[in-house]
Amino acid sequence: MKRNELRLGNYVIAVDNVFAEVLRIDTSKITMLNYPFTDIIPFSQPADVLKPIPITKEWLVTEFGFNDNGDGYYQHPDYNFFLYHIEEDEYFECYKQVPANDDTGDFKPLQHVHKLQNLFYELFDEELEGKF
Known part of the structure; x- marks a missing residue:
């Protein structure tokens, strides 16, 4: 890295x-x-x-507290911040909806936990921390 x-x-x-x-x-x-x-x-x-940690369902749900909305969709419990798992390409598509009821948003492909943490901080000025 x-x-x-x-x-x-x-x-x-x-x-x-x-x-x-x-x-x-x-x-x-x-x-x-x-x-x-x-x-x-x-x-x-x-x-x-050092090596990056791949984003997985376990990291999103267990460590970071995202909600598993089913069909590959994950949502942060406090923000309109979503990840969609693209299985065939082994990455997550990340997007933030603004306003909350709008179907448009900014999309960014992510594969690694540290990149998700960095993007989350950039968007919300808050750390994305594990539960431990």
Whole structure:
């Protein structure tokens, strides 16, 4: 991964396939904690050894609290912010409806949890955090 695509609080896959939350971003390393927080000792690794976490139903519903509206649609409980799972291409189409009753919106394909977190922050000025 590239250091410039990460923000504090992003979830990534560290070496040994460990889920981790970004705590600090330096020029030569990323400092993280294991996620869920089973070990509270921070560790550091270079950004180029980190991998993105693919968005899955489990991440959306279990970790981030999205509602599963069926047929591949997921909605954030507090915002008109939706994801639609495009199974054949293995990504989620993300959109925000403005106003709430309008069928139009801005669409953006997403595949990775950290990109979803970054977009959510950009749109709502609020962190998209896991439940742990």
